[in-house]
Amino acid sequence: MMEGMNVTIVGGHGQVALLLAKRLADAGHRVRSTHRRPEHAADLEAVGAEPVLVDLEDPMSDLDGAVAGADAVVFAAGAGPGSGAQRKRDVDLGGAVRLIGAARDAGVQRYVMVSTVGTERAHVSGEMGPYLEAKRQADEALAKSGLDFTIVRPGRLTDDAGSGLVAVAGHFGRAGEIARDDVAAVLHEVLEQPQTIGHTFEVMDGDTPVERAVATLA
Numbered sequence: 001m002m003e004g005m006n007v008t009i010v011g012g013h014g015q016v017a018l019l020l021a022k023r024l025a026d027a028g029h030r031v032r033s034t035h036r037r038p039e040h041a042a043d044l045e046a047v048g049a050e051p052v053l054v055d056l057e058d059p060m061s062d063l064d065g066a067v068a069g070a071d072a073v074v075f076a077a078g079a080g081p082g083s084g085a086q087r088k089r090d091v092d093l094g095g096a097v098r099l100i101g102a103a104r105d106a107g108v109q110r111y112v113m114v115s116t117v118g119t120e121r122a123h124v125s126g127e128m129g130p131y132l133e134a135k136r137q138a139d140e141a142l143a144k145s146g147l148d149f150t151i152v153r154p155g156r157l158t159d160d161a162g163s164g165l166v167a168v169a170g171h172f173g174r175a176g177e178i179a180r181d182d183v184a185a186v187l188h189e190v191l192e193q194p195q196t197i198g199h200t201f202e203v204m205d206g207d208t209p210v211e212r213a214v215a216t217l218a
């Protein structure tokens with residue numbers, strides 16, 4: 001177990017991000033979470049995180065300040081369903097790449113990416129294509145950044161209660177889903193287990209306890 005890490009979560013008011021912040025804070029880590037709407041600060045404080053205002057689409061926004069002094073950063077932002085291709089490029093790709101630069105500049109080596117299954121299908125038509133392409137390019141940029149990366153690719157996210165039981169694989173080759181709370185548990189465990197550095201893996205509902213499933217990534 002890693003003692004008392006400083007973790008900055010970018011996209012900190014997202015649903016997975018809030019669940020992760022609470023888990024990290026409860027485990028004794030210090031969490032800074034970025035949010036883009038001032039009125040969300042109280043929600044972050046409620047889960048034990050220090051709120052920092054950052055809009056990834058605003059070049060003047062102080063991402064460097066949010067990352068300074070962190071031991072690890074987590075990219076959990078996303079333009080979300082209904083956003084156009086440009087916003088997906090700006091947030092899902094541009095934001096992730098901006099965080100690579102900020103981490104490097106601040107001397108933060110550890111970067112955990114919330115990615116997705118399906119990046120190999122970036123050519124599909126409709127809204128998913130630009131999203132998957134943005135995620136694919138973001139993952140590629142991180143993998144060649146020289147940072148200590150882990151790329152976590154969940155299946156379709158649900159709001160079900162977490163079961164604490166998951167399956168991990170390099171590539172499942174099938175559709176699947178996972179509760180957001182279980183994704184948060186996996187991200188927490190990835191931060192606790194340094195042997196996950198350099199790994200890119202998919203995660204879905206399964207029957208292996210999270211800690212043991214993550215430990216298989218050796």
Ligand SMILES: NC(=O)c1ccc[n+]([C@@H]2O[C@H](COP(=O)([O-])OP(=O)(O)OC[C@H]3O[C@@H](n4cnc5c(N)ncnc54)[C@H](OP(=O)(O)O)[C@@H]3O)[C@@H](O)[C@H]2O)c1
Binds near residue numbers: 010058076
């Ligand atoms: N949905 C799925 O089935 C699925 C499957 C696999 C992977 N994923 C990935 O998992 C990620 C996390 O999921 P989630 O459900 O936690 O997503 P979410 O609740 O939509 O959270 C995304 C966060 O990104 C923030 N954001 C958007 N634009 C931003 C900007 N310009 N600057 C800073 N922050 C910005 C949003 O801020 P606001 O709160 O202000 O809107 C939101 O808090 C998704 O982004 C997606 O890439 C999703």
